[in-house]
Amino acid sequence: MQAPVLVLNQNARRETGRRAQLTNIAAAKAVSDIIRTTLGPRAMLKMILDAMGNIVLTNDGNAILREIDVSHPAAKSMIELSRTQDEEVGDGTTSVTVLAGEILTICEAFLQRNIHPTVIVSALFKALDDAVVFAEEMSVAVDVNDDSQVLQLIRSCIGTKYVTRHDNLIVDIAFKAVKTVRVDVDGRPIMDIKNFAKVEKIPGGELIDSQVLDGVMFNKDVTSAKMRRRIENPRIMLLDCPLEFRKAESQTNVEITDETNWKRLLEIEEEYVAGLCKKLLEHKPDLVITEKGASDLALHILGRKGVSVIRRLRKTDNNRAAKACGATVVSRIEELKKSDVGTGAGLFEVRKIGDEYYTFITGCKEPKACTILLRGGSRDVLMEVERNLDDAMAVTRNIFVNSKMVPGGGSIEMAVAHRLHTKSKTITGVSQYPYRAVAEALEVIPRTLIENCGGNVIRVLTALRAKHSETESEESKFWGIDGMKGVSTDMRTLGVWEPLVVKTQTMKTAVEAAAMLLRIDDIVSGLSKKKNNDAGYQASNDDE
Template sequence: MYGGGSGPIVVLSQNTKRESGRKVQKENIQAAKNVADVVRTSMGPMAMLKMLMDPMGGIVMTNDGNAILREITVQHPAGKTMIEIARTQDEEVGDGTTSVIVLAGEILAISEQFIEQNMHPTVIIRAYRQALEDIVEILEKYVSIELDVKDRNKLIEVVKSCVGTKFIGRWSELACQIALDAVETVTLEENGRREIDIKRYAKVEKIPGGSIEESHVLKGVMLNKDVTHPKMKRLIKNPRIVLLDCTLEYKKGESQTNVEIMKETDFTRILELEEEHVKKICDEIISVKPDVVITEKGVADLASHYFLKAGISVVRRVRKSDNNRIARACGATVVNRTDELREEDVGTGAGLFEVKKLGDEYFCYITDCKDPKACTIVLRGASKDVLNETERNLQDALHVARNLLIEPKLVPGGGAVEMAVSRQLSEKANTIAGVEQWPYKELAKALDIIPKTLAQNCGANIIRTLTALRAKHATGGNTWGIDGETGVLVDMNVRNIWEPLSVKMQTYKTAIETAILLLRIDDIVSGSKKKSDGNENSGAGPTAESMME
């Protein structure tokens, strides 16, 4: 249980008084509000950055909600739940992590008044569940519009509205082109279904040096590797590529191996056997006439010598994930044993194998692939911090592009969709009988927190802006929202600021479900024993400072 202020964590043992019911619910709400307050200022185009310091002294500067919450340490169990939902949101749709935390915090904040009025949490939860069903229906039927996936300019505009709030916003055109190219490259259509696996097949390689404008998508794969022998060819056109998952070294004995050597010729014989084994596996590979051999394990010096004589370039100790990407890009099959190598396992889809030196390191490129279903995004930038932040932002852009291709529906951005949903929910609230209509009405108002935060972060007059925005929506202006840079009201249709429906839908579902989950908790029991020091519980709930270490 959390001790308020800087007090200790109070533990339930036989001699401590048990804490449950309304007190716990209030503390949970307080903890959730504190987490929401941390990320609230990092929302929208004029977002503030957070500087996060880890225990090792490393520094991260970011305004990505998920990255911020990943780095901070929270003691309170309800606070931990809030951090989990940002992770869920990121894994599901890859965007909207800040919105989901801010919204969940606000929904819990409005629940506090009903708990104080002795309304049973079950009643509040029932109202929220009903509201969530209505929100999904409103989004699908009234607010969303269809998107033509073939219209590349429209796709770029939507991805740009996602990237515009990030550090990479200054190069948004380039970032959008990169994201779309990468997603289109890894798209696989089977039986009328689209499979887009960004995590496994779109790798981001960060190379310090150069400017961000030099970043691009390779139609193939790039590895931070060099060939095993300096005399091997570093440039091969239309290479035949063999991918292996086995060692090209001497067969080592097991741990209990004993060898008895009676005379000096025995030792020579052992060495000959080792050489014969290496020669045999090399001959098996050379028989399929490859130009490049890439293995995930080690390569013996002797094997390198045989391959060099055969005019074959070898790359060793490649990551399994990289090997799978090369297999997808050039059409090869990863083979586990050399004696099983066949002609159809050789990849012939690549146009160029090249080893280049960038800075102090060697990079191996397999590019100009005929039909690559895998790609590498090469990011250049001034420093590691810049590159890390650019990669985080680019991941969001990739996810947005992926969501659009899987479910091509849009909703207006800039808080317009929240206002539109809020207005329709408020109208529906009047048709609900009984005490449940009050939490339902308050949930409709809670959605205003998104446009309110946007206005707050760019220094606009919050009350005046929101009143004007409500007036616009009341007269049927469904696509009016707030310009996150200036705080003035703009029509999102004219501004071309759109967001994918799947991101918004997931945001509302996750936020409301989490609020419901936390409201259902009426007891926190701790399993470890600690001594309490007089200052048991001030009941004020944790502050942001005491929650974070």
């Protein structure tokens, strides 16, 4: 069986003008409809059979679209939307696809009325600029030094995820991990969670056993059973070079005419390895970790001196270990210095979990890298927890970078839509209609939240629209949809907030993607032509 395939107009070689634009809109709408039901706390799950034959159960928009195989170029660009959103801010992957599909659906009527795409695109960008300004005006600053506020904001952002019943645990893990890898450069916080916050998934146990280690762990064991598997306050040395004799290049030839010469050649190799070990032992290490290999002689010499050795470690894990224990990865043993030895770790220990051995370097004094240990009943559960945790860490990073937040539950979309509706009345000419289209499209978020929890869409949305129309009330901007009950409520009472940067990025990405697809007036495929050329070339060879 194959992954789900979305095929749109596969027989069309070339599409131009109005037909190309309408086809693009149909493709974008098809992709949008696939994940529309995964929005909100009452979201449905999707069961996906990926290319490797594995089953994926998730409601994460990016994970769903990543596994879908599409043939239409416009549908592929919609899938890239979700991926771009995930890489940029880590959240809002479903919202951006749904919003882009809704904008294109509304703009379809303008194309059928012969409004030029350039006029539509110009009005869309003007509405986008105003929407971003309105959202920033309605934002509320959060004190990043107040942990309770930050934790509440993270908790509301993962309320739609699978792990919502363990939200306190996931929120604490994400918050601690991001604070661990945070580095302030010129007064600006930098958090490289992709490289220095590694997630290790070990099936078995319960989810509540998950934790953030104050150090790192990796799936490795010491190279000899006689070496120590537990060392307190270890002196750690990290290498990017082999502890063995360097073999000659393939063009090198050695001619041996006497047996003594062969023995001497072996002695030279042993002397070289012994010299390397001697230089290492001058710095009195307790643990040596290398990314390359280590010869049996080197292991014997170091083992007799009580030094534990781990070899062939991945470079990324070695870099994390360096950040955690304060060591420096050395590429040449001749250049070793006293300051290169890491002394910041409190404990080195090798433990057996299940059938595998894992190395733990924990108790680090000031770690700038960490490992998140996830436990769970099955690998499918762990994969979904990891996806939710990635979103939580991305939200945490966004809060530290931009500390402004807006009310969630579709309230900010309704508030911005109301202000865009009001301003569209001041615009003259035909461009006011596509300008107003952005306002109408923004209402798809609260409407979808009501639909997904089985509420009365028309009644609730009309009441919410009336609430936001109360010009004399400044409190109306906080009213949105309770995604659990399908009714309108004050988001401050519900405690649902979202980072401003996620909302603005969602609007920017969706409008820009819709504008790009509207400006396409020609779809040309060269695949069939290439096949015909190949067939003709094969036929000519057969004739010969």
